Amino acid sequence: MEAPVAELVGEFxxxxxxxxxxxDGDMLLQSLVDAFQSSSAxxxxxxxxxxxxxxxxxLQSSCRVLKASAEGPGAVYxxxxxxxxxxxxxxxxxxALLPLDTAIRFAKQWVEYDSMxxxxxxxxxxxxxxxxxxxxxxxxxxxxxxxxxxxxACRHILLPLVNLLHSPDPKVRSKAVSLYGRTSQNAEWVRxxxxxxxxxxxxxxxxxxxxxxxxxxxxxxxxxxxxQHHRVAANALVGLHRIGAYDVTASLQKMAQAEExxxxxxxxxxxxxxxxxxxxxxxxxxxxxxxxxxxxxxxxSLIRLKRQPQPEEGPLPxxxxxxxxxxxxxxxxxxxxxxxxxxxxxxxxxxxxxVPPVSADKEDKG
Numbered sequence: 142m143e144a145p146v147a148e149l150v151g152e153f154x155x156x157x158x159x160x161x162x163x164x165d166g167d168m169l170l171q172s173l174v175d176a177f178q179s180s181s182a183x184x185x186x187x188x189x190x191x192x193x194x195x196x197x198x199x200l201q202s203s204c205r206v207l208k209a210s211a212e213g214p215g216a217v218y219x220x221x222x223x224x225x226x227x228x229x230x231x232x233x234x235x236x237a238l239l240p241l242d243t244a245i246r247f248a249k250q251w252v253e254y255d256s257m258x259x260x261x262x263x264x265x266x267x268x269x270x271x272x273x274x275x276x277x278x279x280x281x282x283x284x285x286x287x288x289x290x291x292x293x294a295c296r297h298i299l300l301p302l303v304n305l306l307h308s309p310d311p312k313v314r315s316k317a318v319s320l321y322g323r324t325s326q327n328a329e330w331v332r333x334x335x336x337x338x339x340x341x342x343x344x345x346x347x348x349x350x351x352x353x354x355x356x357x358x359x360x361x362x363x364x365x366x367x368x369q370h371h372r373v374a375a376n377a378l379v380g381l382h383r384i385g386a387y388d389v390t391a392s393l394q395k396m397a398q399a400e401e402x403x404x405x406x407x408x409x410x411x412x413x414x415x416x417x418x419x420x421x422x423x424x425x426x427x428x429x430x431x432x433x434x435x436x437x438x439x440x441x442s443l444i445r446l447k448r449q450p451q452p453e454e455g456p457l458p459x460x461x462x463x464x465x466x467x468x469x470x471x472x473x474x475x476x477x478x479x480x481x482x483x484x485x486x487x488x489x490x491x492x493x494x495x496v497p498p499v500s501a502d503k504e505d506k507g
Contacts, residue, residue, distance in 0.1 A: 174213070345376075371403060390415075424446070425443065
């Protein structure tokens, strides 16, 4: 096992949250680790048998043993055994073992040494033995999609995503659409998604074109900018802004005066993405809005605007507290889905002059 991989596995062991010790099982595994130098063949055999018998228990027991000591040939072999087995990948998608943000951080490092990590995660979240998408563990499935969404887009995930495009769960379907579109970079495919009845799906499909520029992409984004749903139009505007198609400043300032709180919050979010200093007075006025969601989003955007490096300062150092805090999620649409009582609302850009006014969206629960 390469040194960087050993460091990654060691960090995983230190970070993972494991249940209280199982005295008998842990003692047996510890004895195999201790006896490894004198009887490596037998210790290897018995460790593999324990893993095959109960992989989930073996992962937790191994982590407890290695947390106590990761030194010596027995511990080194145990880490190699974990790395070579799917059980370690399963640890990423178990919310009881790792918080989602920690799992994503590990996955981003992990994929450097295992280019098929995204495929492995998808197969675990949506196992082939599940005859239909309805049969999967939806909590684990959504976590898998959240992790894979943060990994580099590779075309080998397109086939596993096809079935998910028809999932009965709207969030699974919308996330799959976002991943499929971002990976395929097919503007015509995105255009076809604009006929989808679920606005979240349309919005995520449009979002998947962010950062790409072509004649077809511009046409699709311009068409989506006329969508009656504010999220779809907003995501289209984000895309058009990012490729420099036209200035959306006036549209956002107008949207900040929208009758609906959703529209005002959308404008506040967008201003925090564009980071134009001219937006500061508008955002400050939104801090006094009647809606707590609007006020919260305006505050976040003002903080981002304040932390934006000045031209002479250059970018913030990679990994700094401020740069990490200001990083926008890849999928702002799903991240922004409002729920009753939400303290923070994260929404995309609002419409340009030609986009229809934002309509009441009371049915939008995320």
